[in-house]
Amino acid sequence: MASSLTRREALGGAAAALVLASCGGGDPPPPGTARPGSGAALLSSLLAFEHAVIAAYGACEEVVGGRVLLHIRAIRGEERTSASRLAQVITELGGQPPPGKSAAEYARTFPRLRTSEDALRFAQDLEERQVRADLEALAELPDAALRREAANELGNDAYHLAAVRVLQGLPAAEGPFVTGAL
Amino acid sequence: MAARSDVELLEELLVREHALLSAYEAALKRDAIDAELGATLRDHERDHVRALEQSLPGGAARNPRASVPSPKLEAALGGGRESFARFAVDQEGSLVGHYAATVPRIRNARLRGPLGSIMACGAAHVVALRESLGSRYLTY
Numbered sequence: 001m002a003s004s005l006t007r008r009e010a011l012g013g014a015a016a017a018l019v020l021a022s023c024g025g026g027d028p029p030p031p032g033t034a035r036p037g038s039g040a041a042l043l044s045s046l047l048a049f050e051h052a053v054i055a056a057y058g059a060c061e062e063v064v065g066g067r068v069l070l071h072i073r074a075i076r077g078e079e080r081t082s083a084s085r086l087a088q089v090i091t092e093l094g095g096q097p098p099p100g101k102s103a104a105e106y107a108r109t110f111p112r113l114r115t116s117e118d119a120l121r122f123a124q125d126l127e128e129r130q131v132r133a134d135l136e137a138l139a140e141l142p143d144a145a146l147r148r149e150a151a152n153e154l155g156n157d158a159y160h161l162a163a164v165r166v167l168q169g170l171p172a173a174e175g176p177f178v179t180g181a182l
Numbered sequence: 183m184a185a186r187s188d189v190e191l192l193e194e195l196l197v198r199e200h201a202l203l204s205a206y207e208a209a210l211k212r213d214a215i216d217a218e219l220g221a222t223l224r225d226h227e228r229d230h231v232r233a234l235e236q237s238l239p240g241g242a243a244r245n246p247r248a249s250v251p252s253p254k255l256e257a258a259l260g261g262g263r264e265s266f267a268r269f270a271v272d273q274e275g276s277l278v279g280h281y282a283a284t285v286p287r288i289r290n291a292r293l294r295g296p297l298g299s300i301m302a303c304g305a306a307h308v309v310a311l312r313e314s315l316g317s318r319y320l321t322y
Contacts, residue, residue, distance in 0.1 A: 139292070139295040154302060155279075177233075177299040
């Protein structure tokens, strides 16, 4: 439960892990008629987390202002576009895109965000998790056309991650290999 | 058209990473980029080149490099820091797009994740360069 976490934990990886577990990673495969091994289940996991991230940026919008708010809104808009695209691809594979949860259900899993700094730290952790999930999908999806979708997601999320780092006064890239190494 | 091999795809990425490395080295020599930012981006590109070389059979022995200096780079360097930053944003953004098109075609699944992490670093470079230009548009 988010309320039992310390402030530091609540704003870092533990909170985002909670969000991930409750909004995508821990869910059973979605219903649908996609062929096993088609990649629909993996894309559905990405989409389930994408829904949570969109809700999370909504929570962030409530505590940020000025330049940061403009960027958060822009990123949230791009995440919505990504969600629509993923849903379309899952449908084309014969799957049923996960619909997402209510705003109230998502809100219960989010940490309490009091300041712009809290929101950006939360956003950074969510974007890092999205980038890792995109990298995993890029490695594991069964055909090149689906991997291209994952690569496009990765590109978008990598731009977002760098932007939320810059908005915190951090270098855009933490190192030469974002969340990985060759 | 026959599908290109992983080696061919990796060599093409390596040529483009070499071109970016050379561009940052030249920009630093000619004071066409902030020294700290330029050194960071150059060092990242060196690591990308090294990683790509290691992923190729035969490693650096195959090392393909572009041999003709780019007239666009020369013009950008001659135009000062803003000119070079705009040039670098274009080059980095183009390379991110190239990775997005190329990495999904790599057959060796173990390489695709790490190559994606290089691609993600390229996106971060675009954001860093846009920030250096004072752009309001970090992501869009």
